Amino acid sequence: MMIPFNKPAFTGKEEVYIGEAIKSGHLSGDGSFTKKCHLWFEGQFNVKKALLTTSCTHALEMAAILADIQEGDEVIMPSYTFVSTANPFVVRGAKIIFVDIRPDTMNIDETLIEEAVTARTKAIVPVHYAGVACEMDAIMDIANRHNLIVIEDAAQGVMSTYNGKPLGTIGHLGCFSFHETKNYNCGEGGALIINDERYVERAEIIREKGTNRSRFFRGQVDKYSWVDIGSSYLPSELNAAFLFAQLENAELINSYRLDCWATYYNGLKVLEERGDICLPFLPKNINHNAHMFYLKAASLDERTHLIQFLKQKGIQTVFHYVPLHSSSAGLEYGEMFKQDVYTTKESERLVRLPLYYNLQIMEINQVIDAVKEFYIKGAL
Numbered sequence: 001m002m003i004p005f006n007k008p009a010f011t012g013k014e015e016v017y018i019g020e021a022i023k024s025g026h027l028s029g030d031g032s033f034t035k036k037c038h039l040w041f042e043g044q045f046n047v048k049k050a051l052l053t054t055s056c057t058h059a060l061e062m063a064a065i066l067a068d069i070q071e072g073d074e075v076i077m078p079s080y081t082f083v084s085t086a087n088p089f090v091v092r093g094a095k096i097i098f099v100d101i102r103p104d105t106m107n108i109d110e111t112l113i114e115e116a117v118t119a120r121t122k123a124i125v126p127v128h129y130a131g132v133a134c135e136m137d138a139i140m141d142i143a144n145r146h147n148l149i150v151i152e153d154a155a156q157g158v159m160s161t162y163n164g165k166p167l168g169t170i171g172h173l174g175c176f177s178f179h180e181t182k183n184y185n186c187g188e189g190g191a192l193i194i195n196d197e198r199y200v201e202r203a204e205i206i207r208e209k210g211t212n213r214s215r216f217f218r219g220q221v222d223k224y225s226w227v228d229i230g231s232s233y234l235p236s237e238l239n240a241a242f243l244f245a246q247l248e249n250a251e252l253i254n255s256y257r258l259d260c261w262a263t264y265y266n267g268l269k270v271l272e273e274r275g276d277i278c279l280p281f282l283p284k285n286i287n288h289n290a291h292m293f294y295l296k297a298a299s300l301d302e303r304t305h306l307i308q309f310l311k312q313k314g315i316q317t318v319f320h321y322v323p324l325h326s327s328s329a330g331l332e333y334g335e336m337f338k339q340d341v342y343t344t345k346e347s348e349r350l351v352r353l354p355l356y357y358n359l360q361i362m363e364i365n366q367v368i369d370a371v372k373e374f375y376i377k378g379a380l
């Protein structure tokens with residue numbers, strides 16, 4: 001029996017809602033399911049404005065336009081992240097300043113950020129790795145003192161909190177992903193969360209190809225026209241219908257994933273106590289969403305053997321990311337601030353285990369047993 005690394009979540013209502021969208025005759029964006037999703041976010045997270053987008057990458061592109069990123073501006077972010085954290089800012093001409101991570105949470109080291117700020121710095125983009133919050137109080141404090149915009153890459157952080165506040169709602173702007181590998185999905189999709197009212201009207205325009213179409217539909221202008229730069233950032237109703245079924249079941253999906261995570265943690269704790277592996281660290285002031293379960297092997301070599309061993313047992317595991325600062329585009333469009341003490345070293349040790357809503361507890365126990373066999377029975 002094969003245990004894949006991921007299966008997209010499916011709750012059962014998706015087909016019904018997609019059928020309703022088809023019958024409604026409205027398949028393009030901003031129909032009734034998109035509105036339902038917007039209201040769900042605005043209610044669930046108590047935010048000013050939520051806008052569905054075609055991806056988190058596109059939500060970040062919208063954020064880069066709203067932050068008025070210009071040629072030569074600098075944007076601070078971790079190097080240990082997906083390319084989509086950086087690309088939207090590079091596209092607007094920014095230089096990326098990569099800051100090292102903390103080895104405990106794998107998040108940007110907030111104590112290094114202030115030194116990396118220069119007269120050209122425009123924004124900070126914290127990434128909530130594995131749905132575990134960055135130290136947002138420290139980050140917002142630096143941003144406020146230096147007049148910087150904070151854009152949360154909360155692609156992995158939907159339903160997580162920091163000091164009780166949902167991730168994506170703390171910075172000026174927040175970006176979610178509904179890619180099939182994320183906790184709530186519609187294949188490809190995302191959302192922009194706007195916490196600073198100043199950005200609401202322009203965000204609607206940018207998302208609608210640079211037109212004031214949203215104002216037109218609200219009767220605020222009598223014709224709509226091209227008023228700003230923009231693109232087509234709104235998803236179709238078919239995607240929104242699929243996503244809404246997932247959002248309605250968000251509590252269920254979240255609690256099931258947390259159960260899976262706890263099963264892994266408790267099952268593998270003995271290996272951490274023996275000093276074989278490192279398990280994820282959860283700061284006291286956060287609630288996470290079990291976006292991923294990872295462990296850290298002693299070295300790159302040991303990780304390679306572990307992945308191979310698990311593969312032979314029919315268990316698919318993955319690692320990521322090639323640090324952005326050392327990738328070819330990263331070398332061209334950015335630079336590491338100070339030393340890379342942890343980014344490369346820690347990323348080389350990390351391996352992600354299968355975790356998805358439809359994963360059986362029995363399967364998790366199979367994975368735990370295989371990892372234990374590797375370490376305890378000396379399959380090394």
Ligand SMILES: *Cc1c(COP(=O)(O)O)cnc(C)c1O
Nearest residue numbers: 055056057082084155177178179
């Ligand atoms: C998944 C992910 C993205 C990109 O999301 P898409 O919806 O696929 O564009 C961006 N940043 C991080 C940290 C991610 O994990």
